[in-house]
């Protein structure tokens with residue numbers, strides 16, 4: 001009998017089989033027993049994936065656990081099982097007075113997924129704390145340790161060279177003891193760097209996130225649906241002449257990052273609904289499953305948003321969420 005695929009969008013989608021694994025050996029076994037006959041996909045919590053239809057294969061849910069912490073004079077070194085919950089890891093470190101992950105509090109998903117899209121929030125990206133990523137090469141059972149993840153904005157080597165045939169099994173994180181608070185983003189700027197603690201930042205980030213991002217357990221969603229577009233500074237400056245209040249984030253190489261949520265909001269799309277899918281009222285970059293949405297409702301809504309933003313600003317939005325078809329990942333840009 002087909003089984004329901006876990007996903008934070010709360011979409012009702014099925015796979016031939018959904019298998020939870022708790023060790024690399026088990027993961028390898030499931031892969032070896034099935035790869036010749038069926039498509040296989042590994043997931044954490046399905047918080048960054050849009051299953052556009054049922055999956056004609058096996059979904060492996062990674063629950064490889066374990067956190068070990070060692071220290072040197074300079075830093076704490078964490079080795080974390082890919083199936084640990086990211087936010088639990090952040091909470092654990094803060095409780096143990098190990099600072100460094102506080103800006104990344106409350107990001108859903110598993111630790112193994114953090115390097116894949118180089119998770120980021122409130123001025124910090126995973127790459128800042130990355131030490132190494134341990135991959136299991138599924139065809140051989142070999143373990144590969146990657147120390148250069150070639151990280152970028154929502155990018156890494158794990159979305160390229162290591163996209164197929166590899167599973168993240170452990171993640172190494174390095175947190176220097178010489179802690180420097182990162183207070184560059186939004187309301188965090190109000191903190192006094194001389195007295196702020198990691199716990200204060202952790203609490204504030206949790207508070208801000210709860211005020212605008214819907215809890216997937218209450219209202220299904222996949223976080224930001226699109227990436228913030230990075231465009232030529234010259235083009236951004238032209239837009240700024242027309243929209244002087246437009247938020248911008250200057251980047252290297254004469255590029256400027258825009259806030260996709262602001263662009264969507266300016267199109268008047270907050271709360272806009274197609275079928276059961278809607279633009280979130282508190283954050284226009286988040287699409288929510290308001291009323292038993294189907295994947296096609298979400299896709300239609302995303303298409304509409306993309307079209308409106310292109311018409312109004314001549315800016316192209318590209319999905320952040322990974323689109324999955326019946327046998328594996330599909331090109332999200334082409335699909336919209």
Ligand code: FAD
Nearest residue numbers: 043044045046047048109110112113119120167168222223
């Ligand atoms: P999944 O959706 O399960 O998987 C994502 C991709 O990684 C899939 O392609 C999957 O095949 C692959 N994958 C997963 N595990 C493995 C593995 N062990 N080995 C190989 N491949 C694997 N992201 C941010 O960066 N910043 C945010 O602030 C943020 N906020 C969010 C808020 C909400 C409310 C939600 C719902 C999402 C948010 N996200 C954010 C997106 C999401 O939380 C992250 O992308 C997270 O890292 C995804 O984790 P996951 O385990 O659910 O990944």
Ligand code: EPU
Nearest residue numbers: 121122123223224226227228247259261262265283284285
């Ligand atoms: N804005 C609006 N209207 C909206 C939404 C946003 O005007 O409906 C404006 C805000 O006022 C702000 C700017 O747009 O000036 C940016 O908004 P916000 O700070 O909420 O962040 P974001 O750019 O929408 C990004 C990440 C989030 C991350 C936050 C905080 C992307 C695609 N998204 O969102 O990550 O948590 O910054 O750092 O980069 C995710 O990846 O799933 C995610 C939630």
